[in-house]
Amino acid sequence: MRITTRHAVRSVQTLCVTVTAALVATGCGRSEDSGAGNDAPAEIGAGKATGTVVMWNLGDIQPALKDLAEKFEQENPDADVKITSVPWDAAHDKLTTAIAGGNTPDMSMVGSTWMAEMAAMNAFQATPTSIKSSDFYPGQWDTTKYKDASYGVPFTADTTVVYYRTDLTEKAGIRGALAGDRAGYLKDLRAIQATVGKQNPKLRNATGLVLGFNSWVFWVPMVWQQGGDIYNAKTKKFTFDTPEVAKALEYWASVPKQGLAPTDRSDNVQNFRDGLIATYQEAAWNGASLHKDAPELDGKWKTMPVPYSEQAAGFAGGTDLAVFKEAENPDAAWKFARFLTEPANLAAYVKATDSLPASPQAWSDANLSADENMKPFDEQLKVSKAQPAITTWQQIADAIDSELEKLALGKVTVAEVQKTLQSKTTSIGTGR
Numbered sequence: 001m002r003i004t005t006r007h008a009v010r011s012v013q014t015l016c017v018t019v020t021a022a023l024v025a026t027g028c029g030r031s032e033d034s035g036a037g038n039d040a041p042a043e044i045g046a047g048k049a050t051g052t053v054v055m056w057n058l059g060d061i062q063p064a065l066k067d068l069a070e071k072f073e074q075e076n077p078d079a080d081v082k083i084t085s086v087p088w089d090a091a092h093d094k095l096t097t098a099i100a101g102g103n104t105p106d107m108s109m110v111g112s113t114w115m116a117e118m119a120a121m122n123a124f125q126a127t128p129t130s131i132k133s134s135d136f137y138p139g140q141w142d143t144t145k146y147k148d149a150s151y152g153v154p155f156t157a158d159t160t161v162v163y164y165r166t167d168l169t170e171k172a173g174i175r176g177a178l179a180g181d182r183a184g185y186l187k188d189l190r191a192i193q194a195t196v197g198k199q200n201p202k203l204r205n206a207t208g209l210v211l212g213f214n215s216w217v218f219w220v221p222m223v224w225q226q227g228g229d230i231y232n233a234k235t236k237k238f239t240f241d242t243p244e245v246a247k248a249l250e251y252w253a254s255v256p257k258q259g260l261a262p263t264d265r266s267d268n269v270q271n272f273r274d275g276l277i278a279t280y281q282e283a284a285w286n287g288a289s290l291h292k293d294a295p296e297l298d299g300k301w302k303t304m305p306v307p308y309s310e311q312a313a314g315f316a317g318g319t320d321l322a323v324f325k326e327a328e329n330p331d332a333a334w335k336f337a338r339f340l341t342e343p344a345n346l347a348a349y350v351k352a353t354d355s356l357p358a359s360p361q362a363w364s365d366a367n368l369s370a371d372e373n374m375k376p377f378d379e380q381l382k383v384s385k386a387q388p389a390i391t392t393w394q395q396i397a398d399a400i401d402s403e404l405e406k407l408a409l410g411k412v413t414v415a416e417v418q419k420t421l422q423s424k425t426t427s428i429g430t431g432r
Contacts, residue, residue: 039126039149042323042334049079049332056095056108058319061085064352072339079332099123104324106333109155112143112318113397116389119146120432124322126151128334135341139316139384140358146389151322153337154358156350158317159384160218160281160306161376163290167300168192168278171199177304178279182225182251185307189260192278200275208268208280209261211408216400217315218281221306222248224313224385230400231388236430238396240421247309249407249414256408263409273297281306283317284377288354303373305380316384318358356381391431399424 049072057065061083069081084105086094092114098104099121110118118124127150133141140154164178169188172195178188192206210218223230228244231237239245256263262271268280273294290297306314321337323330339345343359347366350357356377357363363381368374387393403421406412412420 039151042125042128042330044128044130044334044338045331049076049335051078051329051332052080052082053107053329053332053336054105055081055083055333055336056086056091056105057083058086058091058109058111059088062349062353064349068340068345068349069336071345072336075339076332076335079336081336096121099324102326104326106327106329107321107323107337109319110152110322112140112154112158112316112320113387113393115143115152115320115322116146116393117391117431118322119149119151120391123324124151125325125327125330125334127153131338131341135343135361136358137316137360137381137384139314139381139386140318142386142389143316143318144320144322145386152320153322153341154318155321155341155346156318156353157356157358157381157384158283159314159356159377159380160283161303161380162279162281162306163272163286163301163303164279165272165275165297165301168195168200168203168275171195172278177302178307180305180307182307182309186251186254186260189255189279190258193258193260200278202275203278204271204276205262206260206278207255208266208271208277209256209263209408210268210281211263211265211405212401214397214401215404216397217317219248219252219400219404220387221313221315221385222251222309225308225311227310230425231390233388238422238425240418240425245418246414249417251309252404253407253410253414257410272301284356284374285354287373301373303376305376312379312383314380314384316381316386318356388430392428395428396425399428 065083069083072081073079091111095108095110095118099118127144131153133150136154137157140157141150144150144152144154162178169178169192172191174188174191179185189206196203220230223245226244226247228239228242230240230245232239255261268277268282269286269289271277272280287303290301305312321340323333323337327333341359343361343365346357346359346362350362351366357366363378369378399421403412403417407414407417
């Protein structure tokens with residue numbers, strides 16, 4: 001999953017859950033749950049890769065990926081890599097249709113929040129044991145899991161940090177980063193809000209708030225920070241009725257209630273550039289965008305880890321590489337997946353694409369921490385977690401988004417949100 005708060009790209013992650021269920025239910029393609037979660041890991045053969053490898057790439061094919069494919073072919077003279085671009089807004093449907101029809105490529109980049117759903121369709125080969133989980137950030141590795149088995153290799157990572165305008169926060173008496181604890185951070189936001197129309201004439205709100213689409217990405221980690229969760233994998237029950245969830249909801253509601261953030265679904269990115277808000281939480285792509293589209297702000301913004309309550313936590317998004325059960329050349333596909341995630345190669349890819357690596361060693365090889373504004377992302381990746389590995393996740397996420405918006409607008413209470421989410425998610429269930 002690519003973390004984004006832009007409503008225009010909602011279709012990227014939310015395409016037709018019901019269609020997917022229907023495709024499986026028809027009996028076409030793969031049989032339901034025929035071994036998913038109990039598959040023996042694939043094996044990568046000795047020697048060089050041979051034959052053609054067909055890969056689907058999500059989004060435009062980056063020159064860096066083409067370069068790596070050529071390097072792989074040079075190291076494996078009898079192999080030929082063919083990469084096809086699949087637009088993000090069509091990728092979910094294209095993948096599920098191909099899986100249901102038994103007409104997949106050898107391998108594909110897959111949005112991390114889709115992995116459990118597609119693994120449940122018995123789409124992927126289990127990850128070879130020669131690919132080690134210890135080579136990746138724990139949260140990123142967990143994005144490949146379904147029923148305690150891994151079905152891919154983490155490729156690019158995605159998580160969020162806090163961006164803040166130093167030229168605006170300093171006028172509130174804040175030197176350096178805002179407080180790292182939730183209570184202190186809220187206090188700093190109030191101090192920034194007090195400068196609206198005074199020290200900061202253009203400023204409207206201390207921070208931005210994500211309403212609707214993907215707001216769960218920012219709220220669920222608040223539950224983890226309290227030491228709680230929204231789902232118990234052992235009992236297979238949702239836990240929205242817990243004190244930890246209540247505390248996270250109370251904090252979520254407190255920001256707009258105090259007038260610290262707008263509640264009109266305004267564009268946080270543009271508001272930050274225009275000086276209408278002083279802070280907001282966003283993914284790594286935003287930094288590159290600021291340098292490119294708002295160079296006049298260079299030196300006037302910084303990043304910091306997400307503030308937390310009891311323990312640090314964040315959301316692990318991104319993309320994984322998966323090899324399909326129907327692959328015509330699975331051995332070469334796994335060799336290419338392993339090649340792409342080797343630290344040096346992954347480092348070259350992320351540096352060229354302004355993305356984050358799923359591997360700590362690749363982070364080091366790319367020397368990403370040389371940029372002070374990148375260091376907080378490394379800190380977040382170390383403590384980030386994947387969403388529950390259930391096939392109904394998108395439906396659950398949509399329900400959370402809806403209730404969080406109502407809460408932010410003051411239309412419901414914390415207790416009402418807890419009751420509604422516990423009831424809705426229990427009704428939706430966990431799928432296969």
